[in-house]
Amino acid sequence: MPKKRNQIEKIVKRIRLLILDVDGVLTDNSLYLNDEGVESKKFNVADGMGIWLAHKAGIKVALISGRVSKAAEFRALDLGIKYVYCGKSDKMRAYEQIKKSLRLKDDQIACMGDDILDIPLLKQVVLPICTKDAHPEAKKFAKLITKAKGGDGAVREVVDMILKAKKKNPLEWLS
Numbered sequence: 001m002p003k004k005r006n007q008i009e010k011i012v013k014r015i016r017l018l019i020l021d022v023d024g025v026l027t028d029n030s031l032y033l034n035d036e037g038v039e040s041k042k043f044n045v046a047d048g049m050g051i052w053l054a055h056k057a058g059i060k061v062a063l064i065s066g067r068v069s070k071a072a073e074f075r076a077l078d079l080g081i082k083y084v085y086c087g088k089s090d091k092m093r094a095y096e097q098i099k100k101s102l103r104l105k106d107d108q109i110a111c112m113g114d115d116i117l118d119i120p121l122l123k124q125v126v127l128p129i130c131t132k133d134a135h136p137e138a139k140k141f142a143k144l145i146t147k148a149k150g151g152d153g154a155v156r157e158v159v160d161m162i163l164k165a166k167k168k169n170p171l172e173w174l175s
């Protein structure tokens with residue numbers, strides 16, 4: 001069930017790791033296939049900026065995707081995301097590995113998802129987030145639903161909210 005923004009703010013202050021699903025969160029869930037069967041995806045630059053800002057604020061970012069995707073790996077490399085798990089339909093295993101290596105607890109972790117594969121993760125973390133256009137079953141487990149759709153600035157919206165709760169001013173990092 002979605003919670004009120006002021007309740008969310010208290011939780012957000014503790015967040016040290018933001019886990020992102022790829023398809024439907026960092027993308028609009030489209031896959032582009034050319035005549036040779038080569039797959040590509042479209043990413044949002046504002047989301048990329050959000051990930052840069054999250055790193056600047058000391059928040060780690062991880063990708064856990066059910067699909068193997070070179071495009072997602074290239075995007076992660078471009079954005080300096082060190083924790084990338086693609087082709088993981090059992091997302092909990094990847095989650096436990098990241099949590100262990102970063103020595104974090106469930107109550108320091110936020111996760112953004114959009115479909116039923118994300119439900120185990122959404123149930124585990126303190127701040128489960130779904131995109132506006134997520135599947136209704138996944139949304140049942142979200143404490144926060146973004147105003148933006150997947151691939152349309154939803155990640156940036158979440159990072160902006162985290163930075164605000166932590167009283168970080170991104171403009172200070174630009175000079």
Ligand SMILES: [Mg+2]
Pocket residue numbers: 021022023024025113114115
């Ligand atoms: Mg997805």
